[in-house]
Amino acid sequence: MLAVDSYSTASTNVELACVPDDTTGLERIMLAAQGDLQRLLSSYFARPIFIELIYAHCSPRLSPASPNNPISQSRQVHLVCASRTVCIATSTVTITSPDCERLFLDEKFPIGQTFRQLRRHPKFSLLNVETRATDGKRELRRTYKLETEGFVAEILEVFPDRDMFVRGEAWLAERKDDLEITCASSTDTKPEWLSVRKGNTVH
Template identity: 45%
Template sequence: MSNDSFNANETSFLFNWPSNLSGIERVALSAKGDLQRTLSAYFSHPISVARGYTSPDPSAPVSSASLLNPLEQVRSVDLVCRGRVVCMCTSTVRMTSPAAAELVLIDKYPIGQVFRSLGRAPAFQLLDVGINEDGKGLWRIYTLETDEFQCRIREEFPDRAMFHCDNWLDSTANTTQCTPFPMVDSGKSVVAH
């Protein structure tokens, strides 16, 4: 699990990272409920949400959502930039207020926008991170929680090249050729310059 701490002079995010992750990969894997915004800044293009599977809406009315009567839903979405899937997300969301339930079940907001609309920064806990067996992709599991809305999320980044290639968005999904950013070995990880 992650340890996110700060004081008046220092901020620290500690996690037992796989040894061969780059700095930019660690930044993406530690995004705290704002991955869509983070990826939009990284790619300098809008990131859209392509809705996939959503479990049926709970039968209880939205107005009944509470700590004693939470409403739950499982959903999957893809984050897409210029036609390329940059992240596949599957989440279990738990709504414990009518306001959160309305944003999720009626307005169909993505998770990050639910927290922003509620005006609450979620508590973030990174649970696990890994590299796919083929070495091509990355994944993470984490939780986001406020008193009104809790989520357990698994995200998969299908191609690590997106973090290391200047022309990744312009290449085809099957192309492995890309123009890498100049890399410098920092001793702990490879850093793009």
């Protein structure tokens, strides 16, 4: 097991094994999140974190979810802050409880909020952690499982740019600044089709 969470009357200890050597303290907090990542990201950025559904493919719902009639869904969502994607989460959810089916599929609570609505603390298993370089960005990835009676989710989360955990607010503003510069450049440059030729002079 890559994550061990233990406690006694006098201490609490969270051990994360097999994480990259250069993982920062803040990144370790995110890697240990147990269904509350959206809340932690909102605390870090001091802004709302919105969930954008990219796709959700559900198995047929011919009868209420039960151990004999599990309902599954594969889905991907983007966690977005200030118009920037801070995490891409791809998951497979298995539901065997009518209450979980109602909350997740009918009322459409995200995975983390489903556990909060159930008032349950899920069993957490960290399955894998890795880093990659993609398009000049440093990605941080984790695969993990959250389980409670009637509801199991296996999730791959990709943090697309580890600089977000170093630069914070400046990282959030970076894309906005780039867009403003691009728009200003487009405005300052006179399109060729607007040029009017009179004699040898272009106006």
